[in-house]
Amino acid sequence: MKFKLISSVSFSLMLARLKQTTVAAVGVTFSITMFITLLSFMGGLNDLLDGLITKRSPHVRLYNEVEPSEKQPVDRSLQFGRHYNFVSSVKPKNEMPEIYNSRKIMNTLQHDTRVAGVSPKITAQVFYNVGSIDFAGSVNGIDVDAEAKLFSFKDYVTTGNYIDLKNTPNSIILGKGVADKMLADIGDLIQITTSKGERVQLIVVGYFQSGLMDIDKIQSYTSLSTAQKLLVETDNYITDIQIKVNELEMAPELAKEYARIFETNAVDIQTANAQFETGSSVRTLISYAVGITLLIVAGFGIYNILNMMIYEKMDTIAILKATGFSGNDVKNIFILISMTIGILGGLLGLLFGFILSMIIDQIPFVTAALPTIKTYAINYNPKFYIIGIVFSIITTYLAGYFPAKKASKLDPVIIIRGK
Amino acid sequence: MSNIVLQARNISKYFHDPVTNQVLKNINLTIEKGVFASVMGKSGCGKSTLLYILSTMDTEYEGELFIDGVNMRNRKEKELALVRNEKIGFVFQFHYLLNEFSVIRNVMLPGIKLAKYSEKEVEAKAYEKLKLLGIESEALKKPNQLSGGQKQRVAIARALINDPLIIMGDEPTGNLDKKNSENVYEIFSELAETYKQSLLIVTHDPEFANRTHRIIEMVDGAITADIIQAEK
Numbered sequence: 001m002k003f004k005l006i007s008s009v010s011f012s013l014m015l016a017r018l019k020q021t022t023v024a025a026v027g028v029t030f031s032i033t034m035f036i037t038l039l040s041f042m043g044g045l046n047d048l049l050d051g052l053i054t055k056r057s058p059h060v061r062l063y064n065e066v067e068p069s070e071k072q073p074v075d076r077s078l079q080f081g082r083h084y085n086f087v088s089s090v091k092p093k094n095e096m097p098e099i100y101n102s103r104k105i106m107n108t109l110q111h112d113t114r115v116a117g118v119s120p121k122i123t124a125q126v127f128y129n130v131g132s133i134d135f136a137g138s139v140n141g142i143d144v145d146a147e148a149k150l151f152s153f154k155d156y157v158t159t160g161n162y163i164d165l166k167n168t169p170n171s172i173i174l175g176k177g178v179a180d181k182m183l184a185d186i187g188d189l190i191q192i193t194t195s196k197g198e199r200v201q202l203i204v205v206g207y208f209q210s211g212l213m214d215i216d217k218i219q220s221y222t223s224l225s226t227a228q229k230l231l232v233e234t235d236n237y238i239t240d241i242q243i244k245v246n247e248l249e250m251a252p253e254l255a256k257e258y259a260r261i262f263e264t265n266a267v268d269i270q271t272a273n274a275q276f277e278t279g280s281s282v283r284t285l286i287s288y289a290v291g292i293t294l295l296i297v298a299g300f301g302i303y304n305i306l307n308m309m310i311y312e313k314m315d316t317i318a319i320l321k322a323t324g325f326s327g328n329d330v331k332n333i334f335i336l337i338s339m340t341i342g343i344l345g346g347l348l349g350l351l352f353g354f355i356l357s358m359i360i361d362q363i364p365f366v367t368a369a370l371p372t373i374k375t376y377a378i379n380y381n382p383k384f385y386i387i388g389i390v391f392s393i394i395t396t397y398l399a400g401y402f403p404a405k406k407a408s409k410l411d412p413v414i415i416i417r418g419k
Numbered sequence: 420m421s422n423i424v425l426q427a428r429n430i431s432k433y434f435h436d437p438v439t440n441q442v443l444k445n446i447n448l449t450i451e452k453g454v455f456a457s458v459m460g461k462s463g464c465g466k467s468t469l470l471y472i473l474s475t476m477d478t479e480y481e482g483e484l485f486i487d488g489v490n491m492r493n494r495k496e497k498e499l500a501l502v503r504n505e506k507i508g509f510v511f512q513f514h515y516l517l518n519e520f521s522v523i524r525n526v527m528l529p530g531i532k533l534a535k536y537s538e539k540e541v542e543a544k545a546y547e548k549l550k551l552l553g554i555e556s557e558a559l560k561k562p563n564q565l566s567g568g569q570k571q572r573v574a575i576a577r578a579l580i581n582d583p584l585i586i587m588g589d590e591p592t593g594n595l596d597k598k599n600s601e602n603v604y605e606i607f608s609e610l611a612e613t614y615k616q617s618l619l620i621v622t623h624d625p626e627f628a629n630r631t632h633r634i635i636e637m638v639d640g641a642i643t644a645d646i647i648q649a650e651k
Contacts, residue, residue: 005531012519319515322476323529323577324504326497413471416511416589 006329010336013316017309021337024298024305025345028396031298032349032388033356035291039387040357042287043379046280052211053273056151058119058242059251061272062105062264064097097123102238105262114246114254119146121240122227127193130182134193137178137218141227150244153221155372160186160206165223172202172226176209177217194230202226292391298345299395302338306403310334310410318412327408334407338400339393346392350385423488424585424617425450425473430482432468432640442468443480444641450585450619455611457628458621460637466621467589469637473619474507474587475499487584504533508578508586510620512593514570516562522573523549523558530580541580548576552606568599575606579616586610588620592627604630 014021068090074080099105102120109118122141127134144166147153154162157173165171174184184190184204191201202222210216222230228237243258245251251268259266270277310317317330361378425448432443442465450456460466471477473484475491478499484491486506491499503509516525523545530541549555552572554565562570571591578586586607592600604627610616611632620631628634629648636644 002534005528005534009528012517016519315513315515316517316519319517320528321500322474322503322509322511322515324500324532326500328497329500329532413476416513416515417467417471 002329006332007336009320010333010340013309013313013333014337014340017305017312020305020308021341024302025341025348027298027301028295028342028345028392029349029352031291031294032346032392033352034294035388035391036350036353036384037356037360038287038291039284039384040353040378040380041360041376042283043381043384044361044377046283047379048373048377050276050280053276054248054269056156056210057269057273058151058240059245059248059269060243060255060258060266062099062241062243062258062262062266063239064099065265066092066097068092097239098233099238099241099262099264101262102236102241105241105264109241109243109258114250116244116246117146117150118244119143119150119242120224120238121242122224122231122237123239124227124231125195126230128178128182129191129193129199135181137175137192137220139172139192139220139222139227139230141222141224141230143224150242156208156210157206158209160204162206164205165221168203168205170200170202170226170229171205171222173206173208173221174204175216175219176207177213178220179204179207181217192230196232198230198232200230291388295391295395298392299399302341302396302399303403306334306338306400307406309337310403310407314410314415317407317410318415321410321412322416330410331404331408334404335397335400338396338404342392342396342400343389346389346396349392350388353385353388354380422452423449424452424454424486425619426483426485427469427473428483428485430469430472430480430484432465432472432477432480442640443472444639446482446640446642448473448635448642450617452584452617453611453615454633455607455618455631456620456633456635457631458619458635458637459623459625459628462623464637465640466637468640470587470589470619470621474509475502504529505535505581506584508581508583510571510574510578510586510588510591512590514562514567514574516570516573516577518561518563521559521561522554522565525562525573526576526580529577533581535581545576545580548579549573551579552576568595568602571595571599571603572606575603579610585617585619588618588622590622591620592622592624600624600627 072085072087072090074085074087106118106120109115120143124139124141126137126139128137142153144153144162148162158176160173162173165173172190174182174190182190186204186206188204189201190204191199193199208216208219208221225235228235231237245254248269252270255266255268258264320330321327357378357380360376363376365373365376367373427446427448430443430446431441434440434442446469458466458469468477472480475484475486486502491502520528523542526545526548527541530536530544531538536544546555546558549558552575554569554572554576557565557569562573565573592603595603607618607620608630611618622628632648634644634646634648635642636646
């Protein structure tokens with residue numbers, strides 16, 4: 001009953017000043033629209049850039065670093081166990097960067113519920129031979145199916161079919177840069193020299209384009225078995241185990257755990273790509289700052305318009321008070337006006353923001369560096385919409401609160417006597 | 420239940436701007452039920468100031484004010500608003516109708532605010548009051564479509580909507596021509612005679628005052644004469 005009365009007064013006041021009310025609401029709409037669009041666009045961009053890394057990088061990578069042993073033989077000796085042993089000029093042992101017992105580790109990992117998938121990898125240093133010229137590069141031996149499933153391998157094979165790597169023996173997918181240098185077409189035979197001096201001929205079945213030119217100039221892919229053949233190793237030989245976990249935030253913790261259990265080195269994605277994280281968070285921060293600034297400006301607009309309305313409607317306020325409306329009622333009337341402007345303007349802003357984001361989502365964006373991207377990326381995160389509407393409500397409430405407070409303090413005697 | 424509607428005891432008021440100046444000096448005043456009283460005095464004698472104190476709108480005064488036997492001192496703003504809503508009906512020199520609302524809605528507003536009756540009942544009552552004042556045909560118009568005299572009658576209807584204990588008027592005929600002033604007097608008179616409505620009207624129109632039951636004369640913030648007239 002009471003709310004109905006107050007709202008009926010509020011709405012009449014708004015209708016009486018429809019133009020200003022509309023202008024205020026449009027201000028809110030505009031700022032929320034821009035807020036949503038900006039954050040969605042920035043979010044999309046962040047996802048795109050992060051995707052370059054996170055989509056293709058393992059969340060945890062197990063490998064063996066060539067490093068000197070922490071414990072020298074003398075430390076293991078019982079006789080000198082209680083002594084301080086000084087060994088100078090320690091050198092790393094000559095051992096392969098192989099992960100021992102890789103089958104068992106992979107098996108354990110596949111049964112870990114926190115792990116989404118496991119993919120083995122072999123990295124081999126090679127020379128690509130083009131005529132009389134050799135240039136250095138690396139060949140990754142991969143489990144084609146696992147790599148495609150976990151790291152969207154398929155998306156980056158721009159020419160040729162990725163599955164041929166598995167089906168054709170002795171095949172290779174060259175980095176785009178490598179292929180350009182070697183002038184190798186699909187179906188051509190190329191020759192590489194392994195670090196052990198072996199010369200091997202491989203069939204080109206595709207090109208690979210990661211978007212990072214430096215990588216494309218060096219890297220190529222073969223199947224696991226081909227890589228093992230190149231290195232003349234058994235089929236147990238694996239240098240890296242790539243793990244995708246279910247929750248990205250868990251990666252650092254799991255990396256530590258696996259390093260301890262499996263006695264290998266382990267690195268998590270956050271540590272390996274710290275600079276990307278920083279870039280994303282700064283970009284997000286900037287877009288929030290701009291969006292919130294827009295909202296505050298809209299808030300000032302509402303503040304002004306309400307102040308003007310109160311000045312114009314002093315008579316109304318006075319008579320309402322004289323006939324029994326309390327200061328609180330008057331305050332509620334003006335806060336309701338402000339909130340109506342805020343909520344209506346805000347909801348429209350969400351709608352327009354969504355529409356504008358969809359339009360941007362359709363704008364073509366073609367770059368050689370990102371073969372899978374055809375249009376600008378947009379992140380339709382509901383979080384942005386919730387923040388937008390909550391913030392518009394808070395801003396308009398504050399913008400309405402101070403003029404409303406002023407109206408509630410208005411002394412009717414002064415106005416009525418002033419006539 | 421006593422017959423006293425309103426009682427003022429030793430009410431004094433000071434204005435402090437620009438210099439301290441006593442505008443009301445120990446006013447004692449009692450209004451009984453059904454009395455049509457008028458406050459007379461020259462401009463600046465404090466009669467309006469007194470009215471606003473009596474109406475609870477002005478709370479900065481010394482002394483005691485009782486409305487319906489209840490002391491109005493140290494009341495919260497909200498409680499005073501309720502007193503004004505329920506027990507006091509106002510008619511000002513200017514009509515103060517809200518142009519955004521229709522006439523009937525204007526009359527209904529204080530009634531809906533009081534929420535003693537449902538909106539339907541308040542509407543029926545509002546029509547009744549408009550009928551009493553002979554303007555029920557204008558009910559659905561907006562106030563700015565009415566003449567000055569009609570507007571003032573709507574304002575009176577609004578003052579009556581909650582069946583107040585007392586109607587207070589601050590120069591209610593001040594803006595009206597002779598004919599409309601007469602009309603307003605007739606209405607007040609009828610309310611007092613027929614419905615035993617208490618009225619306290621501030622005026623500087625001697626002709627108006629002379630026809631009321633009781634004339635309170637003020638000079639320089641003090642009551643100088645309080646004449647109760649015989650029924651004519």
